[in-house]
Amino acid sequence: MSTTDPSPAALSVWIALESPTNHAPGVNGMMDLVANEVAGLPIAVERIPGRDGLGDALILRAGLDNGEKAVALMSHLDTVHPVGTSAKDLPVRIDGDRLYGPGVYDMKGGAWLALQAFKDVAKAGSAKRPLTFLFTPDEEIGSPTTRSVIEDIGRQSRAVLVTEPAREGGKIVTARKGVGRFEVKIEGRPSHSGSRHADGRSAIREAAHQILAVEGMTDYSRGITTSVALVGGGTAANVIPQHAWFSVDLRVTSLADGVAMENLILGLKPRDPDVKVTVSGGMNRPPYEKSADVASLFEMARGIAAGIGFELQDCPMTGGGSDGNFTAALGVPTLDGLGIDGDGAHTLGEYALISSITPRRALIKGLLETI
Numbered sequence: 202m203s204t205t206d207p208s209p210a211a212l213s214v215w216i217a218l219e220s221p222t223n224h225a226p227g228v229n230g231m232m233d234l235v236a237n238e239v240a241g242l243p244i245a246v247e248r249i250p251g252r253d254g255l256g257d258a259l260i261l262r263a264g265l266d267n268g269e270k271a272v273a274l275m276s277h278l279d280t281v282h283p284v285g286t287s288a289k290d291l292p293v294r295i296d297g298d299r300l301y302g303p304g305v306y307d308m309k310g311g312a313w314l315a316l317q318a319f320k321d322v323a324k325a326g327s328a329k330r331p332l333t334f335l336f337t338p339d340e341e342i343g344s345p346t347t348r349s350v351i352e353d354i355g356r357q358s359r360a361v362l363v364t365e366p367a368r369e370g371g372k373i374v375t376a377r378k379g380v381g382r383f384e385v386k387i388e389g390r391p392s393h394s395g396s397r398h399a400d401g402r403s404a405i406r407e408a409a410h411q412i413l414a415v416e417g418m419t420d421y422s423r424g425i426t427t428s429v430a431l432v433g434g435g436t437a438a439n440v441i442p443q444h445a446w447f448s449v450d451l452r453v454t455s456l457a458d459g460v461a462m463e464n465l466i467l468g469l470k471p472r473d474p475d476v477k478v479t480v481s482g483g484m485n486r487p488p489y490e491k492s493a494d495v496a497s498l499f500e501m502a503r504g505i506a507a508g509i510g511f512e513l514q515d516c517p518m519t520g521g522g523s524d525g526n527f528t529a530a531l532g533v534p535t536l537d538g539l540g541i542d543g544d545g546a547h548t549l550g551e552y553a554l555i556s557s558i559t560p561r562r563a564l565i566k567g568l569l570e571t572i
């Protein structure tokens with residue numbers, strides 16, 4: 202792609218508008234950019250006000266109103282990067298084929314190129330069924346305010362296309378592990394660590410046992426992982442701690458494993474009978490398994506990509522969850538990872554490959570016209 206191609210410049214405007222999930226004005230600014238971009242086109246815009254301090258969601262509708270189920274695109278416009286990242290650590294800049302900036306790869310680049318494809322098809326009137334495009338404000342924190350919208354649109358759709366970043370070499374995603382999140386709170390009995398040591402029941406000592414038990418549930422052969430990555434407790438170096446807590450991140454490959462692991466973790470029992478262990482949480486995103494319907498949708502995408510001139514591959518089940526987990530778990534054929542190619546998601550080295558815009562925009566256009 203030549204440097205005179207307008208795409209990187211137009212996309213740079215999206216990247217420069219910082220939109221971390223907890224910064225509703227930034228996220229709403231992104232929704233404004235989308236709404237402004239489709240003004241005057243045969244595309245209907247519905248805006249859903251944000252809740253719980255988070256930004257709005259936006260639904261675009263186009264295509265044929267023929268009573269058929271829709272093809273739905275889904276993109277999130279929030280990022281993990283705090284406001285100020287582009288001014289300091291990750292300026293928006295082009296270096297060769299790389300466009301750097303906060304959220305360019307995860308996933309503003311994918312959202313942007315998919316919107317161009319959506320506009321192409323809406324303008325050409327070349328869809329065979331209704332088209333829906335959902336932009337969400339809160340994927341990076343597990344979509345707490347938009348899950349029901351995602352699932353409603355999923356149920357009304359023949360297929361769902363998610364524009365999360367492509368994997369190495371442009372691979373798309375056809376399966377994702379399910380994700381669970383738990384919070385474990387431990388209450389012991391405080392005492393003076395010098396004069397009354399035997400009277401105390403250390404919440405941290407109990408937490409140590411529980412953490413080893415939870416980490417020990419990891420079973421790579423079944424694709425099950427448990428991670429304790431946040432932990433806290435205690436008040437002072439000379440007090441037997443009354444309180445401790447830790448979080449658990451769980452990944453599973455099947456619904457059955459999700460249920461079994463949820464029961465195990467919610468059922469943690471204290472080793473010391475004088476200590477109380479309370480567990481909350483559960484499965485947040487169900488697993489997205491490569492069903493026969495997903496496989497045939499992938500074959501369709503492969504055929505379209507071959508016509509454009511590139512070989513499309515999918516990658517083995519990935520550990521990261523996305524909104525695709527929600528729709529796939531409803532049995533709606535879902536393709537994910539259709540977004541921009543690049544690397545460095547959630548890091549200060551995040552970039553997208555400018556050369557991946559044109560073929561992937563064409564792939565999404567082809568899917569919108571073919572499904």
Ligand SMILES: [Zn+2]
Nearest residue numbers: 307308340365
């Ligand atoms: Zn993402």
